[in-house]
Amino acid sequence: MSYAADSATDTFVAHRNLLFTVAYEMLGSAADAEDVLQETWMRWINVDTEHVRDQRAYLVRITTRQSLNRLRAMKRRKEAYVGPWLPDPLLTAPDVAKDVELAESVSIGLMIVLETLSPTERAVFVLREAFGISYNEIAAAVGKSPAAVHQIAHRARQHVDARRPRQVASPSETRAALRAFQRAVETRDLQGLLDVLAPDVVLVGDGGGVKQAALRPIIGSEKVVRMLFGGLGKVEGTLTGEPTMVNGNPALLVRLDGEIDGVMAIRVEDAGITGLYYVRNPEKLGHVESETALTRR
Template sequence: MSDHAVDPATEAFVAHRNLLFTVAYELLGSAADAEDVLQETWLRWIKVNLEHVRDQRVYLVRITTRQSLNRLRTMRRRKEAYVGPWLPEPLLTAPDVAEDIELAESMSMALMLVLETLSPTERAVFVLREAFGISYGEIAAAVGKSPAAVHQIAHRARQHVDARRPRHAVSPNETRAALEAFKLAVETRDLQGLLNVLAPDVVLVGDGGGVKQAALRPVTGAEKVARMFFGGLGRVEGTLTGEPSMVNGNPALLVRLNGQIDGIMAICVQAARITGLYYVRNPEKLTRVETETPLTLR
């Protein structure tokens, strides 16, 4: 028998760690805060009597959800003081994440921005039910509501999200094609080519966090967005390059300025045109774009 046998609590936590991180990240939109939640989850988990735990996965998700809800409420104050638009922290993900359609959609910048418009409890109920398939009874235990109340919250949250999420699922290949056309138009300064790939009502959201230059409000309309790239962003001194990448389970561009990481450009595509551009430049949010973060819904 090994002298280094792992105790059952540690074994269970390690086995479900990627799942717990994914839950916390989808609830918070911040990898740093998700890691803090996992630490808090661990500290509570090691005090639990495992003989009384029927389903370790569900119990761990419950603890993680509660800790995430506590942190969501404090994050709201931070976001209110944030300079300019707030975007989720982008994560470099393995190519196979894109093959898990449910995971890729639930992690997309477009959907995570919609989740920002929900209350903390609505967000927790929606994410646990829609992405992770947790039962209403277990969700009720996690959020401190009755199963009947959770049913109502889930219905309300689903209606809210469905009214705002992209109407049609788009394949990774369609997103890559739009991203390549966008990249080519910007690099060759082809204004018409850029206008051709942008939807008329495209929205550009930039997150500089007050550290890097970014528009303080979303920019709407193809011509205005094009001017941003051929005007404001086009005046950047040096060489801008875009490397195809896989961020939050979806194709994106890793943008470098003179070889140094400048930001991540994620997009939303509908009918072969870009309807949303999400450019994260805040350096504090770019710590996980060169090393893959393992994610799972199971």
């Protein structure tokens, strides 16, 4: 292998975690993000890097373009998906939780909001808000003028701000709510569960047509409680929940007779749970037992 190829490989490896994070935040799918990285690598090794002034920016540009292509293709997959579609949960290291902005940007709750943006809006929002990339660089990545990107960023930010939590809960607040939820479910404490759930709580389950899950979001604390206790009554086997860190936020890894059944992530506002997100689709659970490195740098 030539020196140039060695250098290109070293540069790609040095930025790999950043590129994966960019692709994952744009796509919400770990498998697709890995595919994008492979496509990025194949293009990068054919670049004459001696003429690339900012190699990090160039790699982010390639990753963004490949993610946009895949995001548009994924739209058709999602339209044919059985039931609600949730992002792939990722087991993350403690340092992700310490970076408050990163933890919020990859949280399941916010990534669900990003699903409501157009592909270009999502790319612009992610690059600007999560990674602080300049409008000129984003413009080069998405094929728009800097002025157009500025407008898209403003529109996307307004859209997301109207749908994101009013106040981001701290990890300790989320853990406390999660413990109260788990305790109430395990002891079948009806009032305890109602106390920790916000009146307008939303339960979203993702079984992908492979595992049983509600085909539509369940809205309202009483309906959610009925759904949870009704479902638990039909379970054959022993369900256990172990605290974990998913997408930089506290979550529960749920096992049935010791085998992974799914991941329960929550959204907390004003000490109450406003969102419950349960991913059961086995195809989405490949990154919940070994840590995935995420970074904004």
